[in-house]
Amino acid sequence: DPKIIQKPKYLVAVTGSEKILICEQYLGHNAMYWYRQSAKKPLEFMFSYSYQKLMDNQTASSRFQPQSSKKNHLDLQITALKPDDSATYFCASSQESWGSNQDTQYFGPGTRLLVL
Amino acid sequence: QQQVRQSPQSLTVWEGETAILNCSYEDSTFNYFPWYQQFPGEGPALLISISSVSDKKEDGRFTIFFNKREKKLSLHITDSQPGDSATYFCAATITGNTRKLIFGLGTTLQVQP
Numbered sequence: 001d002p003k004i005i006q007k008p009k010y011l012v013a014v015t016g017s018e019k020i021l022i023c024e025q026y027l028g029h030n031a032m033y034w035y036r037q038s039a040k041k042p043l044e045f046m047f048s049y050s051y052q053k054l055m056d057n058q059t060a061s062s063r064f065q066p067q068s069s070k071k072n073h074l075d076l077q078i079t080a081l082k083p084d085d086s087a088t089y090f091c092a093s094s095q096e097s098w099g100s101n102q103d104t105q106y107f108g109p110g111t112r113l114l115v116l
Numbered sequence: 117q118q119q120v121r122q123s124p125q126s127l128t129v130w131e132g133e134t135a136i137l138n139c140s141y142e143d144s145t146f147n148y149f150p151w152y153q154q155f156p157g158e159g160p161a162l163l164i165s166i167s168s169v170s171d172k173k174e175d176g177r178f179t180i181f182f183n184k185r186e187k188k189l190s191l192h193i194t195d196s197q198p199g200d201s202a203t204y205f206c207a208a209t210i211t212g213n214t215r216k217l218i219f220g221l222g223t224t225l226q227v228q229p
Contacts, residue, residue: 004159031215042120043160043205043219056216090159094215102148102167105217107159 003027004108006091011113013081020067021076021111023091031055031096032074033105034066038087049074050096081115088112119143120208122220130228135193137223139206142187146208150217151180151191154203163204164191196227 007022025032034046048056052068063085065077078085088110094103121140129135139149147168152160166173166180166189173180179192193200203224207217 033215035217040221042221043207043217045216045218048215050215058216092159096215102165103215104150104162104165105215107152107161109157109159 004091004093004106006089006108006111008111009109011111013113013115015081015083015115017081018077018079019081019113021078021089021091021113023074023076023108025072025091025093025106025108027093027095027106028072029093029095029106030071031094031103032068032072033092033094034074034076035090035092035107036087037090037110043090046076047074078113083115086113086115119218120206120220122204122206122223124223125221126224126226128226128228129196131196131198133196135196135200135225135227137191137193137204137206137225139189139191139220140187141189141208143208143210144187145210146218148209149180149182149189150207150209151178152205152207152219154205154222160205193225196225198227198229201225201227 150165
């Protein structure tokens, strides 16, 4: 059974619209993340949450808003979509051992977003 | 400006050969380096990792060599198999409140039977 579920797998949106990317993890982890993978760019860190609290935000735009309704959920709301937002968005999670940066981050299968 | 650089961009080896993937970084505060393997259509999966206090880490056919002074790492895949064909990402992170992983652009490995 998949341990990190991302929905939908594929998403096509029109410029200016709003979409929510869903992420659920069943690993019992306390930390969750969002990364973005665009063509010809490295996997890019966006957000990290620990115990449902925002720890780090590396996105320059407020159009990207993470939402954590439950400990094992971290959704990503994207508003006013632009073609440049087209990318694969990966959710990840880790155990979150206190003071350690060496917890393995486990990645989900990703949501491929295409903005027309 | 890329903080983590990988080379080559792509690599083809024959089955049974050793593939060598290179990684370098700029920030001397990086102290943990995981390598991820990604197959098409899937998310990255941790393959092997090394801490900056070590100079070598081995796990089966996969070995990381780490040179802290030169800020370089390499991933050696011995006895390469067609199933190893994937994209390999070198990543780095630092101790602190963030768990941000900084990734390189990746090396796409093709193992020919």
